Amino acid sequence: MTSRLYPVLQTGAFILLALVLCSLIFAAVGLSATETLGAIVDGAFFRPNALAHVLRWGLPLLITAVGVVISFRAGYFNIGAQGQFYLGAICAAFAAEWMRGSPALVAVPVCMLAGMAGGALWALWPALLRVKAGADEVITTMMGNFIAAQLLVHVTSGPLKDPSGSGQQASSRPVEAAWRISESSGSSPVIIAIAALVVLLGWWLVNRTSFGILSGLAGRNPVMVTWQGAKVQRIAISAFVLSGALAGLAGSVELMGPNGRLASGFLPDHGFTAILIALVAGMSVIAAAFIALFFGALTSAGLWLPVMTGLPSSAIDIIHASIALFITAKAGVFRGLLARFGR
Template sequence: MIGYLTQIIRAVAFVFIALLLCGVIFEFAGFSAPLMFQSIADGAFLSMRAWENSLRWGLPLFLTALGVVISFRCGFFNIGAQGQFYMGAIAATFVADGLNGQSAVLVVPLTFAAGILGGALWALWPGLLRVKSGTDEVITTLMGNFIAGLALIYVTSGPLKDPSGTGQAASSRPIGEAYRISEGNSLSPTIIVICVLVGVGMWVLVNRTAFGVLSSLAGRNPIMVVWQGARLSRLGLAGFVIGGALAGLAGTIEVLGPIGRLSSGMLPTHGFTAILIALVANLSVLATAVVAIFFGGLAAAGLYLPVLAGLPAAAIDIINAAIALFITARAWPKRLTGLLRRDAT
């Protein structure tokens, strides 16, 4: 317990240092660091509807980050959450658009199933390459992000293109109102319930099942897992599939919920932020929920930065990058040491 609290305090300290560093950088660039912090606090937690906005951006991040947590706990570095998010959203849109006019009782469940399956299948092929031929999953999942991004541009400019669009940004036809799970670009009780149920399910999976125990062992000591009679390949594939399915679910929620359509510029950093959330949370399900809301607050604060501090909204990306720098610098030596030991043997 003490070690767990120490890890949490260390992660919070790194985030705090990253924020201070950004404040210094922006101060030297001619902006006001106190106004930056005030803008983040107001936009994320203190202003009217701030918590609603933080949850609106944080809950989809929570789902995708949970998938990253499962994959990483299994010892596989699946960094393809962005592509899996896109593929889930694409599959969901094809179903919702193709069945437009049918009963919502039929269309909505099929749309969710398609989105989850799309994300899972997009995670499956790099998983198979990893366990069958030893291909580096970091490279395949990273390349999968670019392929999925190009697929998104293709479908929003071709098969799913909205003929009434302005041409400024390619997008699909709007999802029918009967199939939407939230009104406009906002949160809804349906989305909250889905995220809570998935979060509870993943906590039980990680902490109360044999899969959770073995996956944690696989990430730390694969030889011990083999001694227990388990197959690392099955654990790894399960981690990939679950991670992709959760990212696809997040993409489906965005399509049926706040965004209401597929867009070529749809949340371009969503998956990468989810990876950062998982690392900050130290692969804990409960901590992932808290950290996801914090990063959702940062995303919501992006609307306040230009108004109160005169900073561009992209300043949030700089803050995220600074946090990633400190968190990965903390995590890198263990990974590097493991690789060096493996090469030495």
């Protein structure tokens, strides 16, 4: 029982410490920490249509975060979720252009599959470099993010450019209205169903299949897995491809849902936030679902802050950074206290 409660207590402690640190920062710049944190809570949970806003920002993060969990559990640090998210959206946008005039029941699944294929392919080349040449996947996937961002600028100002656009932001033509899986609110039964299916399949994959068990072992001791006759290279490539496919799926969901079109530089922090969610969740798919909704609430609150306190929405980034600080520092002393308390 203690071993099950420990990750929950640890995650709650990280978030609590992060909020305390943010309160000190807000107070240091002359703001009321109580009022600021109160505005964040109000914007996240109590303003009109708060739940819809939480789902709008949290569900795409959840889809990508599950993919990150799969990769990280296998011991491979795929930091390229942002690039894979972009490539998924790009491939889905090309498919949408190609399918114009088709019925929604055909076009929407094709665009979704194209997005998954784009994300998977963008994760495949770092995987091959890792297993064939020993290249550091952190560096290759990080570089892939920058390349993908430039590709996004290229296609939205070139092959997919909307000729009727204002010129203020490069973007593609809107997808057909009949294909949209949500309005701009971003919350719909279809997106909720996709996210729920991703969580269920992700949980089943990591907990009830040989791949999930072997990938978890490979993340801790790849030599032992090799002794068991498993192909570590195959596990690595599969973990990368699955991770990229889910990030690409999130990109296609954004395209076919709330965004409705491809735009240069959209959601630039999506992939990095998903990585943070996976870390805070302790590589648990179920925990990632709750943490993703929490971060969705923070993003929703960020849009409310300028109205309530005059703070820019980027103040939410301070909370993200504070949580990342405690996660990466591992808070060794505090974990020791929790472990002692658990005994």
